[in-house]
Amino acid sequence: MYIVNSKEMKNIDELTISKGLQESILMEQAAFSVKEIVEDLNPKKILVMAGTGNNGGDGLAVARLLKNDGYDVQVYIIGNEENASYGFVNQKDICKEYQVDFIDEIKDLNNFDVLVDGIIGVGLAGEIKGELLDIIDHVNSCNCKVVSIDIPTGISSDTGKIMKKAIKADITVTFGYLKIGHLLYPGRSYSGEIKLSQMSFYKGYEKNLKRFLLTEEKIRDILPKRPKDSHKYNFGSIAVIAGSKEYSGAPILSALGAQLSGAGMVYLITPSYTPILEHEPSVIYTDFNKNYFEKNDLIKIKGKIEKSDVILIGPGIGQNSNDFIKEILEKYSHKKIVIDADAIGVIKKVKTNKNMLITPHAGEFQKLLKKEIESIEDIENYSLEKNINVLYKSTTSLITDGDNSYFNVFGNDALSKGGTGDLVSGVIASYIAQGCTVIDSTLIATYLVYKTGYDLGIENTNFTVTPLQIAKNLNRELIKLRGD
Numbered sequence: 001m002y003i004v005n006s007k008e009m010k011n012i013d014e015l016t017i018s019k020g021l022q023e024s025i026l027m028e029q030a031a032f033s034v035k036e037i038v039e040d041l042n043p044k045k046i047l048v049m050a051g052t053g054n055n056g057g058d059g060l061a062v063a064r065l066l067k068n069d070g071y072d073v074q075v076y077i078i079g080n081e082e083n084a085s086y087g088f089v090n091q092k093d094i095c096k097e098y099q100v101d102f103i104d105e106i107k108d109l110n111n112f113d114v115l116v117d118g119i120i121g122v123g124l125a126g127e128i129k130g131e132l133l134d135i136i137d138h139v140n141s142c143n144c145k146v147v148s149i150d151i152p153t154g155i156s157s158d159t160g161k162i163m164k165k166a167i168k169a170d171i172t173v174t175f176g177y178l179k180i181g182h183l184l185y186p187g188r189s190y191s192g193e194i195k196l197s198q199m200s201f202y203k204g205y206e207k208n209l210k211r212f213l214l215t216e217e218k219i220r221d222i223l224p225k226r227p228k229d230s231h232k233y234n235f236g237s238i239a240v241i242a243g244s245k246e247y248s249g250a251p252i253l254s255a256l257g258a259q260l261s262g263a264g265m266v267y268l269i270t271p272s273y274t275p276i277l278e279h280e281p282s283v284i285y286t287d288f289n290k291n292y293f294e295k296n297d298l299i300k301i302k303g304k305i306e307k308s309d310v311i312l313i314g315p316g317i318g319q320n321s322n323d324f325i326k327e328i329l330e331k332y333s334h335k336k337i338v339i340d341a342d343a344i345g346v347i348k349k350v351k352t353n354k355n356m357l358i359t360p361h362a363g364e365f366q367k368l369l370k371k372e373i374e375s376i377e378d379i380e381n382y383s384l385e386k387n388i389n390v391l392y393k394s395t396t397s398l399i400t401d402g403d404n405s406y407f408n409v410f411g412n413d414a415l416s417k418g419g420t421g422d423l424v425s426g427v428i429a430s431y432i433a434q435g436c437t438v439i440d441s442t443l444i445a446t447y448l449v450y451k452t453g454y455d456l457g458i459e460n461t462n463f464t465v466t467p468l469q470i471a472k473n474l475n476r477e478l479i480k481l482r483g484d
């Protein structure tokens with residue numbers, strides 16, 4: 001499923017109109033879908049709040065459709081009508097013919113059961129200003145159901161940020177394509193339930209789109225088959241290089257992630273003892289009885305690394321092993337490498353390539369970027385400049401190779417526990433070992449871990465789900481996907 005920003009949406013709109021489909025037809029389609037959703041709420045009294053752009057035009061068309069079906073509906077216009085769009089003016093004229101009721105002031109919004117927010121859509125420019133600031137406060141403090149047209153007023157469709165103030169919708173009805181702002185917090189929570197309406201947009205533009213929503217369907221397409229006539233080396237081997245005296249649990253979660261999701265051989269190499277074999281005796285385990293890896297340890301693990309198809313380096317490795325990590329990244333840059341946690345910072349010092357994946361959470365990424373992350377483009381541009389794949393881990397995670405990006409929205413707070421990331425990196429390495437591309441492996445792994453965490457949270461509670469529990473239940477999602 002495609003995801004667009006405001007510029008792409010405008011291009012699609014213009015291209016469709018240039019093919020001869022009139023704007024008023026698109027507006028009628030948009031309004032009709034909003035009207036049906038408002039009707040489902042069984043309202044007695046409806047207020048449509050309309051801005052003076054095309055989002056307002058949609059709002060006016062919704063009011064007219066509802067009025068025509070006998071609903072008690074009123075319209076309140078916000079903004080300067082001198083600058084109004086043609087779509088707005090045209091709809092206002094039609095509303096007058098249909099005797100739609102316009103009001104000049106709003107007293108108590110609680111007199112209405114449903115408010116339709118047709119104030120500003122993808123045309124939001126800069127921060128909200130003027131009388132709208134107070135109106136948004138008023139809307140957010142009332143008890144009525146709020147249905148936003150296209151995107152809640154005040155949410156940037158490009159970043160999901162609140163542009164000073166934003167309407168909190170119960171339902172957002174959007175047209176043709178999801179916008180970035182629906183998927184990134186806080187826009188994701190301000191949008192409420194998102195309904196996507198089908199539109200007659202010209203699909204020829206889709207070849208230019210490069211952002212996608214990760215779906216179960218996509219995972220079904222890319223999940224590897226397991227040949228019956230096979231042996232362990234068909235499913236790849238992984239060197240998990242992880243852990244330190246401080247963090248002896250992280251390597252366990254990474255190795256379990258790798259071993260419990262289908263890899264053929266998992267070598268776990270840690271500086272300090274960790275009881276992985278008590279959890280899973282099939283892991284091939286080595287430790288060096290020391291606190292941290294040192295540069296000259298590489299010689300001792302060379303054999304295992306060279307036998308491996310994939311290297312996972314970083315979980316729990318601490319800050320004292322940077323020279324050791326750097327040497328591995330340089331020497332084995334021809335191998336697929338998942339670079340997680342404390343190893344991520346080391347990429348600043350090495351030449352990177354598309355065999356590599358970094359898996360930063362927001363804090364780790366900010367350190368790499370040396371500034372706040374403003375938008376999805378910051379992550380995509382970093383990926384392009386560094387020529388490296390990125391899994392940006394957040395409440396909505398982004399998986400990108402710089403050219404194409406996927407949004408994963410399956411996670412929730414059940415995952416907000418130390419160790420989830422270690423598990424994720426182990427599962428990613430597993431699917432790379434099994435022959436998937438780095439990006440596909442990241443899609444599969446984040447889907448499996450997030451969805452399992454989500455489901456366990458529903459069956460138990462989000463308070464109690466742990467990364468170990470998720471690791472042990474990865475089979476459930478795989479059973480559903482495979483249908484066996």
Ligand SMILES: NC(=O)C1=CN([C@@H]2O[C@H](COP(=O)(O)OP(=O)(O)OC[C@H]3O[C@@H](n4cnc5c(N)ncnc54)[C@H](OP(=O)(O)O)[C@@H]3O)[C@@H](O)[C@H]2O)[C@@H](O)CC1
Pocket residue numbers: 009010012013014026027030051052053054055056057058079080083085119120121122123124125126127128129132149150151175
């Ligand atoms: N795309 C499509 O194919 C289709 C699009 N459709 C619909 O069109 C919508 C896009 O319409 P759009 O381009 O006219 O912009 P829109 O969202 O109404 O915003 C402009 C208005 O907002 C105002 N305004 C802006 N910033 C502001 C601020 N900071 N603070 C205060 N005010 C601010 C601005 O005021 P001005 O700056 O001009 O005074 C102007 O009045 C889209 O979301 C969808 O609903 C559907 O009909 C189906 C087909």
Ligand SMILES: Nc1ncnc2c1ncn2[C@@H]1O[C@H](COP(=O)(O)OP(=O)(O)O)[C@@H](O)[C@H]1O
Pocket residue numbers: 341361392393394395396397410411412413414415416417418419420421422423424
């Ligand atoms: N509230 C949330 N909603 C969705 N995903 C979440 C949430 N909290 C955490 N996650 C996911 O859980 C993982 C946590 O990773 P990370 O912070 O690296 O953990 P650790 O380093 O402790 O192993 C990430 O993949 C992140 O996207």
Ligand SMILES: [K+]
Pocket residue numbers: 055117118119120121148149150151152153
């Ligand atoms: K809106």
